[in-house]
Amino acid sequence: MKNMKILFVILVALLWIALFVFSTKIILFFTGNTLKGEQIDTSTLSPDIKYHIDRISSPEGLLKMVTIEGWAFNVNYRDGSERNVSLILKGPALSFEIPAKTYDSNGIANHFKDLKISSEDLKFDTSFSVLAIPNGKYEIFVKVWETGEPFSMVQHYKNYVKFGNEFSVVGE
Amino acid sequence: MAESKSGSLRKGLNSALSILSSLIVALLPYVYFANKNFDMLGKKDLWLSLGIVCAHWLLVLLINLLLFREVHKASLATLFSVLLLSLFHTGLNFINRVFPFFYYWHGILLVTTLIVISYLAFHKLFEPKTAGKINLILGLMFLGLILINSFPTVIAQVKKGSAQRTGSVSMITDELTSQKAKEELNNIYLFVFDEYSGHEGLLRYTGYDNSAFYESLENLGFNTSKRSRTYALTTKAEVSNLLNLNFNASYYTEAEKNEILKDTYLFKKLPELGYDLNLINDQGFISTSQEKFKYLYLPQKMLSRQESLIGLLMDKSVYYPLVKHESNARVLEILQMFDYAKKSSTLQEAGLFTFGYFMFPHTPWVVDENGTEINKGDWDNWKNPQVYLGQLKYANKLIYDMVETLIENDPNSTIFLLSDHGFRYPTHMYRLFGEEMEDSDLERFYMRNILNAVYVSGEKHDIEAYSGINTVRTVLDKMFNLGLGLIEEAN
Numbered sequence A: 001m002k003n004m005k006i007l008f009v010i011l012v013a014l015l016w017i018a019l020f021v022f023s024t025k026i027i028l029f030f031t032g033n034t035l036k037g038e039q040i041d042t043s044t045l046s047p048d049i050k051y052h053i054d055r056i057s058s059p060e061g062l063l064k065m066v067t068i069e070g071w072a073f074n075v076n077y078r079d080g081s082e083r084n085v086s087l088i089l090k091g092p093a094l095s096f097e098i099p100a101k102t103y104d105s106n107g108i109a110n111h112f113k114d115l116k117i118s119s120e121d122l123k124f125d126t127s128f129s130v131l132a133i134p135n136g137k138y139e140i141f142v143k144v145w146e147t148g149e150p151f152s153m154v155q156h157y158k159n160y161v162k163f164g165n166e167f168s169v170v171g172e
Numbered sequence B: 001m002a003e004s005k006s007g008s009l010r011k012g013l014n015s016a017l018s019i020l021s022s023l024i025v026a027l028l029p030y031v032y033f034a035n036k037n038f039d040m041l042g043k044k045d046l047w048l049s050l051g052i053v054c055a056h057w058l059l060v061l062l063i064n065l066l067l068f069r070e071v072h073k074a075s076l077a078t079l080f081s082v083l084l085l086s087l088f089h090t091g092l093n094f095i096n097r098v099f100p101f102f103y104y105w106h107g108i109l110l111v112t113t114l115i116v117i118s119y120l121a122f123h124k125l126f127e128p129k130t131a132g133k134i135n136l137i138l139g140l141m142f143l144g145l146i147l148i149n150s151f152p153t154v155i156a157q158v159k160k161g162s163a164q165r166t167g168s169v170s171m172i173t174d175e176l177t178s179q180k181a182k183e184e185l186n187n188i189y190l191f192v193f194d195e196y197s198g199h200e201g202l203l204r205y206t207g208y209d210n211s212a213f214y215e216s217l218e219n220l221g222f223n224t225s226k227r228s229r230t231y232a233l234t235t236k237a238e239v240s241n242l243l244n245l246n247f248n249a250s251y252y253t254e255a256e257k258n259e260i261l262k263d264t265y266l267f268k269k270l271p272e273l274g275y276d277l278n279l280i281n282d283q284g285f286i287s288t289s290q291e292k293f294k295y296l297y298l299p300q301k302m303l304s305r306q307e308s309l310i311g312l313l314m315d316k317s318v319y320y321p322l323v324k325h326e327s328n329a330r331v332l333e334i335l336q337m338f339d340y341a342k343k344s345s346t347l348q349e350a351g352l353f354t355f356g357y358f359m360f361p362h363t364p365w366v367v368d369e370n371g372t373e374i375n376k377g378d379w380d381n382w383k384n385p386q387v388y389l390g391q392l393k394y395a396n397k398l399i400y401d402m403v404e405t406l407i408e409n410d411p412n413s414t415i416f417l418l419s420d421h422g423f424r425y426p427t428h429m430y431r432l433f434g435e436e437m438e439d440s441d442l443e444r445f446y447m448r449n450i451l452n453a454v455y456v457s458g459e460k461h462d463i464e465a466y467s468g469i470n471t472v473r474t475v476l477d478k479m480f481n482l483g484l485g486l487i488e489e490a491n
Helices: A002-030 A106-111 B002-036 B043-068 B071-086 B088-098 B104-125 B128-182 B199-206 B211-219 B235-244 B254-262 B265-272 B309-316 B327-346 B385-409 B425-433 B440-447 B468-480
Strands: A049-056 A065-074 A083-090 A095-099 A101-103 A123-129 A136-146 A152-163 A166-169 B188-193 B276-281 B295-297 B352-358 B414-418 B452-456
Touching: A002 B104, A049 A136, A049 A152, A065 A083, A065 A136, A083 A101, A083 A123, A095 A123, B002 B043, B002 B071, B002 B128, B002 B309, B043 B071, B043 B104, B043 B309, B071 B088, B071 B104, B071 B128, B088 B104, B088 B309, B188 B235, B188 B327, B188 B385, B199 B385, B199 B440, B211 B385, B235 B254, B235 B265, B235 B468, B265 B276, B265 B352, B276 B327, B295 B327, B327 B352, B327 B385, B385 B414, B414 B468, B425 B440, B452 B468
Parallel strands: B188 B352, B188 B414, B276 B295, B276 B352
Antiparallel strands: A049 A065, A065 A123, A083 A095, A083 A136, A101 A123, A136 A152, A152 A166, B414 B452
């Protein structure tokens, strides 16, 4: 009986330690913020993409969320097509693709009126938790595509470094 | 019969003392933060926060009474858990300094475990009498802490009360005696913008050339200096220096700086010359007693980061993720200060000295150059100087708009635009991230580069490379022939 009690205490203690050690991963999973690392070929870049990243926020909140906002499109987009944007964080070992939500923007369509681009899905925003990616230097790629069509991508001119809870521009 | 009655009375008294002890412990964080920010709190805020703190304590106590079904143990458990919950975030920040990967959920797991273990211990190991004694001892200890903590605030309030009673009489007398002279006294405005970098410092740390702003001020009739420097790198020292027109405060202790801020040269001399005083006191930074001022503006009576006492208390507690940091409130504060500054030109035709301390473009950096609110994560982002630059550019717009109105309403006035120090980028990068400065003297030279511009009824007045203090001295000499002269420059 006494042995059973000791065994129970040891089991509870082990379970507690496991919960404590893996709690960040568990929280990321249940909040839908887990990012899957993969090998993504970023060698082919397209000169046809116009883009701008308006803001990459500092990590904030409990999950240290970084928000990225901007606009992007391929000059060859067809009118009325459904357009998509995602951001790729290319790290030292693995890359992480973060899908973005898109919005219509008459302002951007007007600005590029010479390109005769329609206003649908030109702006984007997305966010990710820095806790979900390992430490290291990251290149950022903007990937755009029309649903059912091949994608094209462009590399952002600034690189970022993730260290601990920080995500900041290299050199700043 | 009588014995059993007195026994039950004693039992009831002991139970009440136990409950009271747990309430006293629960109130300590409230008392501490209320005392710390007393001058900036309204009555409503104080009562509301007290009500919420008591309601929280009562809820925990009721849960514990249900669990333990005994008053002393329930009170002890309440005392223990309320303290853990109230100071959760403070403790988490402390642990974070050593273990950066210790997050909220780790804290929750740890605190829950601590509460469960302690409850089991209270239940199994403690007699109700022992729990009652522990409650009483802790209650007395915390009551002592509350009294020690509240003593300076009570003394300050008593002093303030008696000063206000005598102050109101002398103010009326002043007004009667100097009314005639006042008509000939041009209004003076002196604005200090905390952390507003001078031209050279801004160029060095952000790469931004602010010449256009200086030119726009000159077009309004301002005299400007891009090479001006301040004597110290802290606000308290430099504002004290400025209000006393010397640089002695640079060498004073914090307590001495606080003391000299209470009674400064400018707030004595200008009333002697017949001026009334008007103060814009962002964050209640200027500790000069309020009865000296005929007009006073304390923006929204808010705290620097949290906008209410209950917000501050919640931010220290386990409930901090629920706190919404209303940056909007700070933006509103800033806009209201500028609005009040503009309105200051309509308060009196003449004889008014307006002193405005703006903790702006100092952190928190809440807006970009267009006045759009920025992400909370960037409020203290020293790593990216562009965040500071955004707020500084917005400050340019607000300052320009303000002085344009002041000159329109009050063209014969004198307007000083100064800062207490420049952008202290290198010292913060060292303090926060350990980045060493290659040449600290050189960096200090640039960090002490300040905004220095003065409008003297639209007249020319050379202030090139003058410190803010020397600018004020020369202008006051020009206006009143005070013979102040120049002091050693801050090179």
